[in-house]
Amino acid sequence: DQQVKQNSPSLSVQEGRISILNCDYTNSMFDYFLWYKKYPAEGPTFLISISSIKDKNEDGRFTVFLNKSAKHLSLHIVPSQPGDSAVYFCAADSGATNKLIFGTGTLLAVQP
Amino acid sequence: GAGVSQSPSNKVTEKGKDVELRCDPISGHTALYWYRQRLGQGLEFLIYFQGNSAPDKSGLPSDRFSAERTGESVSTLTIQRTQQEDSAVYLCASSLLAGGYNEQFFGPGTRLTVL
Numbered sequence: 001d002q003q004v005k006q007n008s009p010s011l012s013v014q015e016g017r018i019s020i021l022n023c024d025y026t027n028s029m030f031d032y033f034l035w036y037k038k039y040p041a042e043g044p045t046f047l048i049s050i051s052s053i054k055d056k057n058e059d060g061r062f063t064v065f066l067n068k069s070a071k072h073l074s075l076h077i078v079p080s081q082p083g084d085s086a087v088y089f090c091a092a093d094s095g096a097t098n099k100l101i102f103g104t105g106t107l108l109a110v111q112p
Numbered sequence: 113g114a115g116v117s118q119s120p121s122n123k124v125t126e127k128g129k130d131v132e133l134r135c136d137p138i139s140g141h142t143a144l145y146w147y148r149q150r151l152g153q154g155l156e157f158l159i160y161f162q163g164n165s166a167p168d169k170s171g172l173p174s175d176r177f178s179a180e181r182t183g184e185s186v187s188t189l190t191i192q193r194t195q196q197e198d199s200a201v202y203l204c205a206s207s208l209l210a211g212g213y214n215e216q217f218f219g220p221g222t223r224l225t226v227l
Contacts, residue, residue, distance in 0.1 A: 004154075032212045043116070043203055043218025044155070089154060093212025099145070099168060100212050104154035 003027050004092050006103035014111050019077040021106050023090030026071065030092040034100065035064060035075050038087045047088070048075070080110045114138065116219035118204050124225045125194055133189045133222045137206030144187050145207075145216060146179060148200040155203065161187060162210045194226045 005024045013019045031052040036044035050057040050064045063076045090103040117136045137144050146158040157171040161181040181187040205216040
């Protein structure tokens with residue numbers, strides 16, 4: 001039972017354009033969401049997060065949007081840069097279990 | 113400062129053998145997590161430690177998997193009688209405190225291949 005889903009395994013975007021990565025979840029108890037970025041042969045690194053009391057959080061070129069009614073969140077990267085090419089994982093936490101549930105990841109390729 | 117380190121970085125073993133994977137968390141981090149990532153899949157939670165105790169072992173796939181942590185520091189994940197489906201990258205993470213609100217810092221992982 002996949003509680004956090006990233007339905008797009010890959011995404012290709014031109015440099016300078018917007019990248020939009022999507023994530024859906026099924027558990028309404030999730031109240032905190034995170035995005036991690038992973039380069040090959042490295043561990044994931046934290047990128048940005050959002051609490052369920054918000055619908056948007058922005059950090060530089062990265063913005064995360066949360067739609068609780070749709071159980072959907074998205075990560076926007078604008079403008080996209082070649083160095084953004086990586087696998088992006090969405091993760092969720094219910095606060096009660098002290099563990100993150102990760103999606104399967106989306107491989108973003110930013111073409112120069 | 114030093115990040116999370118894991119050893120070995122790569123391990124190739126024969127089916128039926130036991131393996132031990134080691135994780136050195138960031139000093140002072142009380143929470144430690146083990147995940148695995150099988151090919152084409154996401155990160156799968158295995159177990160987490162708060163201090164030296166493991167409140168949640170629910171992710172361990174079978175009784176062949178066990179983990180311990182000593183001195184609120186180093187953790188070892190042991191897989192007994194390895195099977196080919198155990199092949200994966202095993203990732204360790206640590207955080208200052210337990211809970212998703214506390215950023216987890218990941219190590220580079222151990223790539224385990226069971227022949």
